[in-house]
Structures are given as C-alpha cells and as structure tokens.
Amino acid sequence: MRKEASFNTSLVCKNRMNAIKDSMEILSGKWKFHILGTLMQGGKMRFMDLLREIDGIAAKMLSKELQDMEINHLIKRTVLDTKPVTVEYEVTEYGKTIEPIIDEIAKWGIEYRKSLYQK
Template sequence: MKKEAVLNNSPECRSRIIAITDAMQVLSGKWKFHILGTLIRGERMRFMDLLREVEGIGAKMLSKELQDMEMNHLISRTVLNTKPVTVEYEITDFGKTLEPIIEEIANWGIAYRKAISEN
C-alpha cells in the first residue's frame, strides 16, 4: 500500500518553513560560510587579510558579502582613523551563534569527502 504525502499546514509547520527560508536568504551564497568560519576562528581582520584568507574570492564579491552580513548583524565593521583608512571586520555575538552550525557543516564535509574517496 502506497503512503500518501501529507501536507502539514499547521501554524507551527508554516512558521518553521518561514524560519528556514529566512535563514537560507541570510546565509545563501558561495562565500558566506567561508567568511564567517574565518572570522569565528580569528579576531578582527582587515579587508585585505580576508581577501587573502578566503581563497578564490574577488575583492568586489568580498565587499558585497561583507556588506550583506553587516546588514544582517552577523559581522561588524570598524573604520579606523589611520592613513590610509583601515577597515576591520569581526563577527558579532549574534554571528557567533552560527559556530555550531558551521562546525557541523565542516564535519559533514569531512565525512562526505571520506565517503566519496572510498568509492
């Protein structure tokens, strides 16, 4: 006997789907997890340090991703009054709440690479 798909339109289910959609919109993109993972592991970092650390990203894309994450309160940007002007980025306390998620994604990636290499 074939099971029928059950659509759950309860308020709890709808609320959960909206929350997942929100999270995916804030965290989507090729670079955000890499940037966040880098900032979680370190302290404040300058733009050029991040550019060197996040292998393969261009300056324009890094700038866009940093702006998005600052707008979403995941990182903070500090402009120092130096010559030339220095800009530093650091993860916010709210951004740090993503650390266990980033760690789990890293663990999954390690397991995935191991499983693929064994086949």
C-alpha cells in the same frame, strides 16, 4: 478535535519552513560561510587580509558579502582613525551563534567525503 491538531501541526510546519527560508536567504551564496569561518578563526581582520585568506573571491564580491552580513548583524565593521583609514571586520556576538552550525556542516562534509572515497 482532530481538525485542530492538524491546524496546529500545519502552522508549526509553516513557521519552521519560513524560519529555514529566512536563514537560507541570509546565509545564501558561495562565500558567506567562508567569510564567517575565516573571521571566526582569525578574529578581527582587514579587507585585504580577508581577500588574501579566502582563495578565489573577487574584491567586489567580498565587499558585497561583507555589506550584506553587516546589514544582517553577522559581522561588525569598524573604521579606525588612522592615516590611511583602517577598516576592520569581526564576527558579532550574534554572528558567533552560528559557529556550532558551521562546525556541524564541516563534520557532515568530512563524513560525506569519507563515504565518497570509501566506495
């Protein structure tokens, strides 16, 4: 019986670690949280608007990160039939599910900064 409980615990731990690994792969990098946060605050935005809002990101990197996030269903890319063609980006409903996590990370970061400056 004890051996069975150990196996279940190990399996649960392995599943949890795999889920964390998958999440980190999807969200890794310096810019994804910046892009998601900007789109969550600003709603639909064009490429150049994002480029202006996210300080320090290069156009090539923004393009790559937007493509990665679109593939992973975090953002939606809409091409509008205008002249010239207009492309808008927005967070998907699925992408919005990460908002509470971003909020918690921000809270943690604020507290961390406070602890550094109080010493």
